[in-house]
Amino acid sequence: MNPAEAIPAPRAPIWWHNLQFWRNPLTFMETLHRDYGDIVAISPKHIFIFSADYNQQALNNAQQFHTVKVPFPTPPNSALARLFTIPGQMNGPENRHQRQIMLTTLHQKYYDRYYQGIVQVITHHLATWRVGQTRDMLPEMNQITLKTPCQAIFDLDPDGEGQQVVKLIEAWGDTLIASNTTLFPFNLKGLPYHHLLRISEQLETEYTRLIQRQRARGLPSEAPLSYLIEQYDEKHLTWAELIGQMNNLFNAGNTSRAAVLAWTLFLISQHPDFLGMVQAELRRNVAGNIPTAAELANLPLLEAAIKETMRLLPPVSWFSRTVMADTQLGDYPIANGTTIICSPFVIQRHPDIYPQPHRFWPERWLTTTPNIYAYLPFGAGPRACVGSNLALFEMKLVLAMILQQYQLTPPAQAVINSTGVMVSMPQAMPLELWPREVPFIKRSVRGNIHESVNLA
Numbered sequence: 001m002n003p004a005e006a007i008p009a010p011r012a013p014i015w016w017h018n019l020q021f022w023r024n025p026l027t028f029m030e031t032l033h034r035d036y037g038d039i040v041a042i043s044p045k046h047i048f049i050f051s052a053d054y055n056q057q058a059l060n061n062a063q064q065f066h067t068v069k070v071p072f073p074t075p076p077n078s079a080l081a082r083l084f085t086i087p088g089q090m091n092g093p094e095n096r097h098q099r100q101i102m103l104t105t106l107h108q109k110y111y112d113r114y115y116q117g118i119v120q121v122i123t124h125h126l127a128t129w130r131v132g133q134t135r136d137m138l139p140e141m142n143q144i145t146l147k148t149p150c151q152a153i154f155d156l157d158p159d160g161e162g163q164q165v166v167k168l169i170e171a172w173g174d175t176l177i178a179s180n181t182t183l184f185p186f187n188l189k190g191l192p193y194h195h196l197l198r199i200s201e202q203l204e205t206e207y208t209r210l211i212q213r214q215r216a217r218g219l220p221s222e223a224p225l226s227y228l229i230e231q232y233d234e235k236h237l238t239w240a241e242l243i244g245q246m247n248n249l250f251n252a253g254n255t256s257r258a259a260v261l262a263w264t265l266f267l268i269s270q271h272p273d274f275l276g277m278v279q280a281e282l283r284r285n286v287a288g289n290i291p292t293a294a295e296l297a298n299l300p301l302l303e304a305a306i307k308e309t310m311r312l313l314p315p316v317s318w319f320s321r322t323v324m325a326d327t328q329l330g331d332y333p334i335a336n337g338t339t340i341i342c343s344p345f346v347i348q349r350h351p352d353i354y355p356q357p358h359r360f361w362p363e364r365w366l367t368t369t370p371n372i373y374a375y376l377p378f379g380a381g382p383r384a385c386v387g388s389n390l391a392l393f394e395m396k397l398v399l400a401m402i403l404q405q406y407q408l409t410p411p412a413q414a415v416i417n418s419t420g421v422m423v424s425m426p427q428a429m430p431l432e433l434w435p436r437e438v439p440f441i442k443r444s445v446r447g448n449i450h451e452s453v454n455l456a
C-alpha cells in the first residue's frame with residue numbers, strides 16, 4: 001500500500017496543485033485546511049500539516065526531518081554555492097556548529113553596537129521624510145533593513161563605502177525570490193538564474209574585500225566580523241562557511257523585516273484606537289526621544305503590534321522538511337523522501353487558539369501565550385530562527401522612531417494587495433505622513449488584503 005494513502009487527499013493531479021500554489025499560496029493552503037483538515041496529501045510525497053501537534057512532531061525531530069535545499073542548482077565550487085553555505089541549508093552536526101557560530105555573532109554583548117548602527121541608519125533615512133508626503137513604505141522599509149546589517153554588523157557606512165555591497169545584496173535578493181529563477185534555472189544569458197550566478201561572484205569579491213579591510217584594521221575585538229575571521233583563521237570555519245556566514249548576516253530576513261514593518265504601519269493605520277494607545281505608551285516611556293535599549297524592552301503594546309502582524313501576515317507563510325526515513329505523523333505512516341509543508345499562516349488563524357483570528361487585535365498578546373508550535377513566524381524547535389531577537393529589536397526601534405514623529409494613513413482609495421510566494425509581502429504600501437498632533441481618521445482601502453484580514 002502507498003504509505004500516504006490514508007491521509008485525506010484532494011483528487012486533482014499534482015501539477016494542478018502546484019499551479020494553484022504558485023498562483024496564491026495563502027488561499028491554496030487555507031482552502032486545503034478548510035476542506036480536508038489538519039493533514040492533507042496533495043500527492044503521496046507532498047503533505048501539508050496544519051496543527052500544533054503535527055508541527056511539533058515534524059519540527060522537533062531535526063534528525064528525521066531535514067530542511068529542504070534551495071529550489072535551484074548551486075554548482076559545486078561556484079560563488080553561489082559558497083553564498084549558500086549557511087546554517088539553513090545544513091543538517092545534523094554541521095548545522096549545529098554553524099548555528100552556534102551565528103548565535104555568538106548575534107550575541108547580546110554586541111547589542112550596543114547594533115543599537116548605535118540601527119539608530120544611525122534610521123535617523124539618516126527619516127531625515128528625508130516630510131509631513132504631507134506620501135511614501136511607499138515597502139521600498140522605504142527595504143532600504144532600512146538592507147542598510148542596518150551593513151552599518152550595525154559590519155561597521156560599514158551603507159551610503160559610503162558600503163554602497164556597492166548594499167546594491168549587490170538588493171539585486172541578489174530580488175533575483176533569488178523571482179519565481180523565474182526557480183522555474184528556469186539555466187545558465188543562459190538573459191535568464192535570471194544566469195544573473196544570479198554573476199551577482200554571486202561579485203558579492204563574494206565584495207565580501208573578500210571586506211575581510212581584507214577588517215584584517216587591515218587589526219581585527220578590532222568588539223566587531224562581530226573579527227570573530228568570524230578568527231574562527232576561519234583557527235580552522236573552525238572553511239572559506240565557504242565564512243562567506244556563507246557573512247552572506248547570511250547581510251541578507252537574512254531583509255525582505256521579511258521590511259514586509260513586517262510595512263504591514264504593521266498599515267494595520268495600525270486601520271485601528272485608530274490602538275494607534276492612540278501606542279502613542280500614549282511611547283509618550284509615557286520614551287517622551288519623544290530615541291528609545292534606549294532598556295526603554296525598548298518596556299513597550300508591550302508596540303511589541304504586541306509586531307507579534308500580531310506576524311501572526312496575521314507572516315512573511316514566511318510556509319516552509320518545508322524532507323523526511324529522511326519511513327516514519328509516522330500521528331497515526332499516519334509517512335514514506336522516506338516525502339516533503340512536509342508547514343504553514344505559519346494557517347496555524348496562526350486557528351479560531352480555537354486565536355479567537356476572532358482575522359482581526360488585528362494586538363491586545364490579545366498581553367494575556368495570551370500560545371503553544372510555540374502554534375505561533376511560527378520564526379519557526380520553532382531546534383531549527384528556529386537565530387536572528388529573531390535582533391529582528392524584533394530592530395523592528396521595535398524603527399516603529400518607535402517613526403510613530404513618535406508621524407501618524408500614517410493610506411491615501412483615499414488606496415489598493416493594498418498581498419503578494420509573493422517565497423516571502424509574503426504587500427505589493428506596495430503607500431502611506432501619507434501626518435503630523436502627530438492632528439486628529440486621526442481611518443481611511444478605508446481596497447484590494448485583496450480584505451481576503452486575509454478583517455478591517456471592518
Ligand code: HEM
Nearest residue numbers: 087088252253256257316319377378379383385386387391
Ligand atoms: C522578520 C525577520 C525574520 C523572519 C520572519 C525569519 C523567519 C525565519 C524562519 C521561519 C525560520 C525557520 C525556517 C525553517 O524552520 O525551515 C528561520 C530560520 C533562520 N533564520 Fe530567520 N527570520 C528573520 C530574520 C532573521 C535574521 C535577522 C537572521 C540573522 C541575522 C536570521 C537567520 C536565520 C537562520 C540562520 C535560520 C536557519 C536556522 C537553522 O536552520 O538552523 N533570520 N528564519
